[in-house]
Amino acid sequence: MVMGFARAFGVMVYRQLKRFVKARGRLVMTLAQPIIWIVFFGVGMGSVFSFSNPVAESFIKQVFGGLDYMTYLTTGVVGMTVFLGSFISGITVLWDKQFGFLKETLVAPAPRSAIILGRSFGDTLVVLLQAAIIALVAKAVAPSINLAGLPAALAYGLILGMGLASAGIVISLRMTTPESFQVVMNFVMMPLMFLSGVFYPLDRLPLWAKAIATANPLTYAVDGVRYWLTGASAYGPLKDLVILSAISAVFIALSVWEFRRATLD
Amino acid sequence: MSDIVVVEGLMKRYGDVEAVRGISFRIRKGEVFGLLGPNGAGKTTTIHVIATLLRPTAGRVAVAGHDVAREAAEVRKRIGIVFQDPSLDTALTAYENMYIHGLLYGLGGEELKKRIRELLEFVELREHANRLVRNFSGGMRRRLEVARALLHRPELLILDEPTIGLDPHTRARIWDYIREVQRAEGMTILLTTHYMDEAEELCDRIAIMDRGRIMAEGTAEELKSLIGSDVIIARFDRPACFRDPPIKECRELPDGRVEMVVENAAKALPQLFDAARASGLRIVEVSYRRPTLNEVFLHLTGRELRDSPSSTTRPPAFMARRR
Numbered sequence: 001m002v003m004g005f006a007r008a009f010g011v012m013v014y015r016q017l018k019r020f021v022k023a024r025g026r027l028v029m030t031l032a033q034p035i036i037w038i039v040f041f042g043v044g045m046g047s048v049f050s051f052s053n054p055v056a057e058s059f060i061k062q063v064f065g066g067l068d069y070m071t072y073l074t075t076g077v078v079g080m081t082v083f084l085g086s087f088i089s090g091i092t093v094l095w096d097k098q099f100g101f102l103k104e105t106l107v108a109p110a111p112r113s114a115i116i117l118g119r120s121f122g123d124t125l126v127v128l129l130q131a132a133i134i135a136l137v138a139k140a141v142a143p144s145i146n147l148a149g150l151p152a153a154l155a156y157g158l159i160l161g162m163g164l165a166s167a168g169i170v171i172s173l174r175m176t177t178p179e180s181f182q183v184v185m186n187f188v189m190m191p192l193m194f195l196s197g198v199f200y201p202l203d204r205l206p207l208w209a210k211a212i213a214t215a216n217p218l219t220y221a222v223d224g225v226r227y228w229l230t231g232a233s234a235y236g237p238l239k240d241l242v243i244l245s246a247i248s249a250v251f252i253a254l255s256v257w258e259f260r261r262a263t264l265d
Numbered sequence: 266m267s268d269i270v271v272v273e274g275l276m277k278r279y280g281d282v283e284a285v286r287g288i289s290f291r292i293r294k295g296e297v298f299g300l301l302g303p304n305g306a307g308k309t310t311t312i313h314v315i316a317t318l319l320r321p322t323a324g325r326v327a328v329a330g331h332d333v334a335r336e337a338a339e340v341r342k343r344i345g346i347v348f349q350d351p352s353l354d355t356a357l358t359a360y361e362n363m364y365i366h367g368l369l370y371g372l373g374g375e376e377l378k379k380r381i382r383e384l385l386e387f388v389e390l391r392e393h394a395n396r397l398v399r400n401f402s403g404g405m406r407r408r409l410e411v412a413r414a415l416l417h418r419p420e421l422l423i424l425d426e427p428t429i430g431l432d433p434h435t436r437a438r439i440w441d442y443i444r445e446v447q448r449a450e451g452m453t454i455l456l457t458t459h460y461m462d463e464a465e466e467l468c469d470r471i472a473i474m475d476r477g478r479i480m481a482e483g484t485a486e487e488l489k490s491l492i493g494s495d496v497i498i499a500r501f502d503r504p505a506c507f508r509d510p511p512i513k514e515c516r517e518l519p520d521g522r523v524e525m526v527v528e529n530a531a532k533a534l535p536q537l538f539d540a541a542r543a544s545g546l547r548i549v550e551v552s553y554r555r556p557t558l559n560e561v562f563l564h565l566t567g568r569e570l571r572d573s574p575s576s577t578t579r580p581p582a583f584m585a586r587r588r
Contacts, residue, residue: 007371008369022397100348100353107316107318109370110369264319265319
């Protein structure tokens with residue numbers, strides 16, 4: 001049973017990585033969005049928040065947890081890359097559903113839990129590679145970033161990625177049309193992306209927005225990543241780790257539960 | 266144990282729709298068993314239950330002694346299935362599809378690689394092994410699916426409409442593979458089809474299915490003998506039926522024609538003409554045939570089945586034939 005689990009898990013990791021290697025064009029696509037945020041949003045906002053007056057300068061740094069805006073933003077974008085990338089990878093179960101490969105995995109004698117966890121893990125590895133590339137881009141525009149903290153930062157990314165890939169899987173197993181994907185993207189993922197501390201600190205937000213941010217796994221992933229890359233943190237890396245892990249565990253458990261009972265009904 | 270599949274009182278309901286309404290049959294080890302019926306008869310639902318992909322609403326289904334609902338993992342190990350719709354990973358190559366399948370079924374190492382080569386050879390895809398499935402034609406994909414389903418040497422091979430949508434040439438190839446697998450490996454095969462020539466050509470035993478029920482079951486010969494020897498189908502200018510000898514049985518079909526079962530149509534036809542004239546009836550059309558599965562289906566359900574498209578082995582249905 002343990003052997004069967006490890007094996008099926010490994011096969012699915014292998015499949016997801018193979019698919020990624022076959023579709024290298026996708027790497028460019030998925031990297032494009034975070035890089036566009038860094039370049040076009042970061043450069044613009046960075047210039048707004050940079051002053052020659054040292055008093056104004058230190059005030060701004062105080063707002064952004066002691067960081068200049070470019071450093072603040074780019075470390076957030078590393079977390080955002082994982083958030084969006086892994087969610088979209090989970091959603092591709094919908095494509096497997098449409099093109100039939102899902103049936104192939106449903107009739108396989110391997111443990112269903114291993115199949116779905118292997119799939120999420122394989123996709124998350126790909127997303128972490130993208131996040132690492134974004135971190136290097138970030139270092140180029142924000143030299144104060146400490147890349148020695150990158151492995152620890154990616155560990156937070158791994159937990160977030162497994163959670164979001166699982167959330168994508170749960171949604172796509174329940175979703176009947178690809179159109180609902182757009183709805184989820186626009187009305188759930190986009191607001192969560194903004195209410196997470198990627199672009200601005202959360203402490204001065206109105207209460208309702210703070211409430212959403214508090215339940216948002218990206219909030220803790222971004223804070224954790226930022227801590228390991230810069231030393232700045234709003235909640236502390238341990239609290240980030242605990243809450244992020246708890247939220248991800250719920251999504252992971254849901255995806256296993258959903259997939260184990262999946263039939264063609 | 267000689268029955269590899271046992272289906273007892275199987276019922277499957279989707280909401281208010283009863284797709285399968287209490288069917289029972291058994292498949293013997295080593296035979297080719299066919300579920301023959303039109304689209305919507307419940308064939309695919311039945312095999313999805315056997316393949317553990319749907320839970321039965323009522324009834325019991327066992328494969329090699331294992332209950333499909335309670336021991337799904339044991340059943341899954343023992344079956345290979347080719348779905349009606351493709352289930353390949355089109356972003357990967359033919360070889361990678363085979364390889365991943367093999368790993369999922371617990372195979373590995375040199376043995377797996379050798380088996381993949383043999384099977385790709387068998388379905389004549391060896392030289393396409395490293396091409397992406399996305400670029401494969403429909404026929405190539407079906408052949409690859411057959412090879413993939415055979416990879417783990419299943420005890421039961423399930424084929425859902427194996428030749429639907431294929432050109433006659435590819436269809437003949439698939440038929441050859443099925444015969445070859447059955448002959449060489451003695452594998453039990455369950456297939457569904459709505460082509461009666463396919464059922465007759467490949468199956469040792471056939472269950473005729475319609476609207477969620479099994480109407481009859483047996484070898485093609487046994488099914489045909491349900492009718493008798495010959496069938497005359499006629500249309501008169503007004504409803505009428507003849508039951509005097511040599512006509513053994515007569516009934517009106519829903520489309521207004523009349524079906525008459527006789528021992529020998531060549532001799533009975535002149536007598537029918539005389540009888541019609543004597544009753545003042547005009548014969549609008551008449552034809553006769555040796556019974557095929559189509560006549561059996563028509564006899565059982567009042568509707569017609571059809572042959573494979575562009576099949577050249579048989580004249581089209583409802584064309585009178587001489588002996």
